[in-house]
Amino acid sequence: MPLLQFDTTRSLSADERTALADRVTALYAEEMATTTGHVAVTIRERASSAMHLGREVEGPLLFLDAEIRRGRPFERKRAFALATMEYAGEALGIPDPNMKVVFTEHEGEAMMGVDRVGGEWNGSE
Incomplete structure (x- = not known):
């Protein structure tokens, strides 16, 4: 029953928010070997001054806090993270x-x- 919480400094249209939620839900199900019905996604847009990252370059920021059930191997989590960032x-x-x-x-x-x-x-889900 994951809760995938995005914070971003990029302004997103309604279509972009829906596409992000849909794509990340599908990626989560695929990479974490589960179904989509219980995946929750939040997307919060923040002012540029509200988010910082030491290594940031020019452009918007995007952070994902993935609240998940324990037990999945590192490889599954890494694959999901990389696919989401891609x-x-x-x-x-x-x-x-x-x-x-x-x-x-x-x-x-x-x-x-x-x-x-x-x-x-x-x-085995």
């Missing part, structure tokens, strides 16, 4: 040095909806 670079014009992905892992039961409490990831 998409953001191509579709939104975010320079590579201006992107960052951070994973925070939770026990399955710490992630819940009204009709569901997450379990531990076992790789």
Whole structure:
């Protein structure tokens, strides 16, 4: 039951926000070996003065805080992060040095909806 939270200094149109959410949801399902129905995405636009990165170059910033269930191997997380940054670079014009992905892992039961409490990831989903 991931929560994928984007912060960016780039102004996005409604279509760009929808495309980002749709693409990242699909990438998450593909790279993390799960389904899409429980993936939540938020996109927050920030003023340039509200975000900083020591290595940034000219251009917008994009950070992803990926709140996920624990248990997935590093290779899956890295593949998802790289695919997401590749998409953001191509579709939104975010320079590579201006992107960052951070994973925070939770026990399955710490992630819940009204009709569901997450379990531990076992790789067979």
